[in-house]
Amino acid sequence: MRMDRKIGAVLLIVGAVYAYLITQLPSQRMPDDVGEALVPWLTVGVFVLLSLILIVKKSNDGGVEAEEITVSEEQTGRPRSGHGVLTIAAMAVYIAVLPYIGFFISTLAFAFGMMRWAGSRRLGVDVVIAVVATLVIQLTFTEVLMVPLPTGSWLDGLLKHA
Amino acid sequence: MLDALLSGASQALSWQGLLASLVGVAIGLAASAMPGVTISLGMILVLPLSFVLPAPIAWSMFLGLYAAGMMGGSFSAILLNIPGTPSASATSIDGHKMAQRGEAGAAVSIAIWSSFLGGIIGWLCLVLVAPALARVALSFGAPELFAIIFFGLTIIATFSQKSMVKGLLAGVLGLLVTTIGMDPITGTPRFTFDYVPLQGGVPFLPAMVGLFAVPQIVAGLSVHARAFALPKTARPRMFESLRLMRGWEMVKALLVGSGVGTWIGIVPGVGAPVAVFVAYDYVRRLSARSKSFGTGIPEGIVAPESANSAVSGAAMVPMLTLGIPGDTVTAVLLGAFLIQGIQPGPILFQNHPDLVYAILVGLLMANFMSLLLGFWSLPIMLWASRVRPQTLWPLVAIMCIVGSYSLRNSIFDAGVMLVFGVIGMLMNRFGLPVVPMVLGLVLGSNLEEYFRMSLLVGRGDATIFFTRPVSLVFILASLALIVWPFLRGVVSQRRRSSAQHERGLTERKT
Numbered sequence: 001m002r003m004d005r006k007i008g009a010v011l012l013i014v015g016a017v018y019a020y021l022i023t024q025l026p027s028q029r030m031p032d033d034v035g036e037a038l039v040p041w042l043t044v045g046v047f048v049l050l051s052l053i054l055i056v057k058k059s060n061d062g063g064v065e066a067e068e069i070t071v072s073e074e075q076t077g078r079p080r081s082g083h084g085v086l087t088i089a090a091m092a093v094y095i096a097v098l099p100y101i102g103f104f105i106s107t108l109a110f111a112f113g114m115m116r117w118a119g120s121r122r123l124g125v126d127v128v129i130a131v132v133a134t135l136v137i138q139l140t141f142t143e144v145l146m147v148p149l150p151t152g153s154w155l156d157g158l159l160k161h162a
Numbered sequence: 163m164l165d166a167l168l169s170g171a172s173q174a175l176s177w178q179g180l181l182a183s184l185v186g187v188a189i190g191l192a193a194s195a196m197p198g199v200t201i202s203l204g205m206i207l208v209l210p211l212s213f214v215l216p217a218p219i220a221w222s223m224f225l226g227l228y229a230a231g232m233m234g235g236s237f238s239a240i241l242l243n244i245p246g247t248p249s250a251s252a253t254s255i256d257g258h259k260m261a262q263r264g265e266a267g268a269a270v271s272i273a274i275w276s277s278f279l280g281g282i283i284g285w286l287c288l289v290l291v292a293p294a295l296a297r298v299a300l301s302f303g304a305p306e307l308f309a310i311i312f313f314g315l316t317i318i319a320t321f322s323q324k325s326m327v328k329g330l331l332a333g334v335l336g337l338l339v340t341t342i343g344m345d346p347i348t349g350t351p352r353f354t355f356d357y358v359p360l361q362g363g364v365p366f367l368p369a370m371v372g373l374f375a376v377p378q379i380v381a382g383l384s385v386h387a388r389a390f391a392l393p394k395t396a397r398p399r400m401f402e403s404l405r406l407m408r409g410w411e412m413v414k415a416l417l418v419g420s421g422v423g424t425w426i427g428i429v430p431g432v433g434a435p436v437a438v439f440v441a442y443d444y445v446r447r448l449s450a451r452s453k454s455f456g457t458g459i460p461e462g463i464v465a466p467e468s469a470n471s472a473v474s475g476a477a478m479v480p481m482l483t484l485g486i487p488g489d490t491v492t493a494v495l496l497g498a499f500l501i502q503g504i505q506p507g508p509i510l511f512q513n514h515p516d517l518v519y520a521i522l523v524g525l526l527m528a529n530f531m532s533l534l535l536g537f538w539s540l541p542i543m544l545w546a547s548r549v550r551p552q553t554l555w556p557l558v559a560i561m562c563i564v565g566s567y568s569l570r571n572s573i574f575d576a577g578v579m580l581v582f583g584v585i586g587m588l589m590n591r592f593g594l595p596v597v598p599m600v601l602g603l604v605l606g607s608n609l610e611e612y613f614r615m616s617l618l619v620g621r622g623d624a625t626i627f628f629t630r631p632v633s634l635v636f637i638l639a640s641l642a643l644i645v646w647p648f649l650r651g652v653v654s655q656r657r658r659s660s661a662q663h664e665r666g667l668t669e670r671k672t
Binding site for chain 1: 211214327328330331334335337338341345347348350352353376379380383384550551552553555556557559560561563564567568571573576577580583584587592593594610613614617618622
């Protein structure tokens with residue numbers, strides 16, 4: 001219940017920021033149109049109202065709602081703490097370096113690194129899987145689906161110098 | 163109409179359509195066999211193909227994945243007692259008991275046949291109901307379409323029964339996100355901070371990929387792998403195993419299971435995970451040997467498997483005819499229409515009848531493909547169910563990032579995917595359901611557009627929504643859906659407190 005109040009308070013702040021941004025919208029109206037701000041105002045009004053209800057209501061949720069998409073502990077084993085932030089950080093680094101060092105090298109490094117970091121201890125198998133998966137994804141996108149993947153601006157620059 | 167039927171059927175039955183269906187079925191079986199990978203996630207991973215494949219071919223793949231996903235979850239449920247998907251949860255109750263008795267081949271065969279027959283019954287419902295409903299819906303104008311989409315959003319109430327307020331908050335959060343970008347009527351940029359990539363709005367697909375997939379990737383990578391003992395199973399033979407479906411009790415279980423699945427599928431927002439348990443319970447109660455349920459009897463497999471597959475056809479009815487999703491997977495599929503620039507709902511039947519028929523034929527083919535591949539691929543799927551999380555989830559993460567990037571060759575889109583992934587993780591952490599937010603994202607733009615168009619038609623008079631019968635009915639139904647759980651809560655709380663008060667009085671008297 002205390003947690004619900006905190007969530008409600010955070011969402012209330014989000015609503016307040018959004019409401020402030022609505023006041024900054026330029027006003028342009030067509031004849032008989034209600035303008036571009038009405039729907040955001042209505043939406044944020046409902047959002048603020050619901051946040052307030054969450055703050056004041058007595059909780060009968062019994063904790064966090066189980067989503068279809070969660071992986072249950074019984075199915076796959078014991079959860080490890082602190083991995084969420086590191087997983088997100090690794091993905092962020094991968095996305096950030098993708099345009100500079102290109103798809104192949106960054107994906108190979110990410111796949112191998114993540115497998116090892118997640119606890120896989122089969123060096124040869126991990127290398128083979130990382131290489132094969134990277135090649136399969138690259139060929140599927142570039143040759144079958146005709147979607148160009150980043151080749152890497154740094155690598156392009158290095159190759160030009162060479 | 164005949165032209166559209168022939169055109170749609172020829173596209174679905176072309177070699178490209180059949181190949182796409184086969185690929186979809188293979189992905190669906192593999193994905194659902196892997197514990198933790200849901201059909202929605204499998205769908206999310208192939209959704210970027212909507213950009214590069216012609217719509218009917220892409221839909222053959224999606225439908226193959228959908229139909230096979232419903233079937234594939236049963237393999238690991240029966241053999242390993244680990245439901246591959248939530249829709250296969252009830253199958254493991256009797257299925258695994260049969261496997262333990264050495265009847266694994268028979269149990270899997272029954273699951274495959276039940277899935278196929280349930281899928282066909284759901285498909286029949288789709289074919290019979292959808293065109294008729296769409297004909298009625300074609301007469302709807304902007305106010306009616308607004309009211310229907312508004313009704314679709316209140317389905318949030320059923321998606322989040324544990325906390326209605328949190329469900330609604332998540333849905334409204336999705337609506338807030340859709341207001342970013344160009345105004346649909348005046349073209350004025352809103353909340354873009356003069357940042358050009360935001361002018362087209364928050365890209366829908368990367369947002370959806372992030373919300374659904376990233377929490378699963380993080381959860382999948384955050385657990386230690388556990389080795390599963392792989393049972394030795396003789397590959398079941400397709401036609402020989404059909405005799406296992408004989409007998410009145412089996413037929414009854416099939417009809418009841420499919421009926422429950424069809425009904426629950428048509429009702430927007432409930433979905434297969436609920437249908438399987440309702441079907442299991444109904445069949446158990448109606449069975450002559452109800453006490454044997456849970457000990458490993460075939461009817462205990464037939465009921466949930468026919469129900470979850472019937473859902474897949476029936477859930478397409480509200481999505482195709484009204485543009486509101488029947489379950490989580492159809493919410494994702496609704497996004498596929500938007501990616502292809504196609505407006506789902508009654509207009510779809512008018513503007514793209516050939517695509518509608520391609521979808522109808524494609525779903526039928528998907529069921530047949532699932533039947534064939536289900537029997538043939540059992541050993542491969544069993545192997546797939548043992549893929550270690552340390553190997554699987556990094557590859558899923560790469561697919562999500564590259565899939566989001568490939569939509570517009572934009573690193574910004576990959577970044578959006580990650581940002582929404584973090585939002586999805588936080589929502590999961592604090593008990594805010596993700597599905598309503600996805601619904602808000604899917605339906606938000608159309609909701610605003612029809613709202614504004616209605617007011618333009620009514621010259622700014624909001625009574626237009628209450629003077630047209632269909633619009634009025636849907637708005638009242640939506641309000642009832644929202645208000646009823648609150649009223650029920652208040653009434654039950656009062657009853658509880660008055661009961662406590664009476665108990666206190668009696669105790670004092672004694």
